[in-house]
Amino acid sequence: MTEKGTIHIIDDEPIIHEVLGDLLTSEGYTVVNSSNGEEALEKHSSRSFELILLDLLMPGMDGIEVLKRLKKIDPHAVIIIITAYASVESAISAMKMGAFDYVQKPFKHDELLLTVERAIEHKKLQEENLRLKDELKRKFSFENIIGKSKKMQDVFELIRASAPTRSTILLQGESGTGKELAASAIHQNSDRKSLPFITVNSGSLPPDLLESLLFGHVKGAFTGAVSLKTGLFETAEKGTIFFDEISSLNQETQAKLLRVMQEKEFMMLGGTKTIKVDVRIIAAxxxxxxxxxxxxxxxxDLFYRLNVIKIELPPLRERKEDIPLLVRHFLNVYGKENKKKVESITEDVLEILVNYAWPGNIRELENMIERAVVLTKTKLITRENLPPFLVSAQEERGAFTPSSQELNLKEHLQSFQKNAIISALKESKGIQKKAAGILGVKPTTLNEMIKRLKIDVFDLS
Ligand SMILES: Nc1ncnc2c1ncn2[C@@H]1O[C@H](COP(=O)(O)OP(=O)(O)OP(=O)(O)O)[C@@H](O)[C@H]1O
Ligand SMILES: [Mg+2]
Structure with a gap:
């Protein structure tokens, strides 16, 4: 195939072959001609074409019949009907049978070229979609984790190898890179999968409450402990406990966790008996x-205990080749959820998505696609369905490329992140929680980034 595609012209008039042939080849397409239906079908039995231009009125097998048979051979064939103005009605019935569009004879060259371009674009999107669907099914996913990049394939490999063991696993990665998803995949692929998987968000609780939650307490252990309460370690027996954001554990709880990991036993708050446990620990x-x-x-010492097997979830900006596949995946997910059949995204949207630095990683991409699916009124996601800050970031991309060659990658990313955050803050009128939603990061993460990047939230100009 030539770069622009091969077009099959099926028409009984030699003059049409000549005129269309000249026009299309001068635009860079390759052209193959057939003078009747039989000859055309014969060609399709051995190869496919990016586009078919089909005359409706031909001696012998008529265009409608040819269309039917072509669609049987190749349901994805893209066909433009050529018709005399008198027979527009049959052109319309051909469209109902799956033709892409029609042009009337005599046709204006630029109109015809435009229709051809649209059809070829459609074909490309269709092929890309089929390919991505196929890839998703085949090998580029593990549980619900998607990724074809080498980095993600390595992650899958590590998960596969470590899941069935009892080893402690440390998941490291920026916000939204899929740590929780990976933790649950590990549990699902272990022989503990029918037993509890419990997530502990250590950062969200005051230390005392966290300890009583983890280890339980006996009656009277502290004011308010009116009865005995079992902790998560006991509830999770033979299962897995996932410590989300382990760094937020305070020193005392760290010591207690270390002890459970070493001795495989613990005491309830206020208790005197040690309780044996068999729990696998995953930390993120x-x-x-x-x-x-x-x-x-x-x-x-706790770090060494946790860091038995370390799995690093790479940031999305380091594996941009995964973006089209992730987009496809989220289009499926949110298309279903919203009962909308959104087929694809336009090429310029994909380019914007690939060029963006994704400070909120996959969560941010996921939120963006969900939003776009909700907003679109067609089967296609266009740039109108993206948040304005992303489109303007792309348009002003000059502003993000280093002004001097010395600006290194880190600074470049920081300036990108800074701009994205400022735009999101502007869009959300300074409400950080809302801005975090737009960016797909947790409010605490956004707050941390605002501090780190020294963004003045009172002066967003
Ligand atoms: N590789 C992936 N394929 C498909 N979906 C993913 C992938 N990675 C993450 N996600 C989705 O992105 C969202 C965020 O993932 P997750 O909650 O696992 O991230 P995290 O690393 O735990 O983030 P945080 O540090 O903010 O808690 C989830 O909805 C998850 O399903
Ligand atoms: Mg998480």
């Missing part, structure tokens, strides 16, 4: 634990 963090150890905020 988006901070640099080694740095926290240097700052004496995280225990080194």
């Amino acid at each position: 963090t988006n901070s640099d634990l080694e740095e926290l150890i240097r700052q004496q905020k995280f225990r080194q």
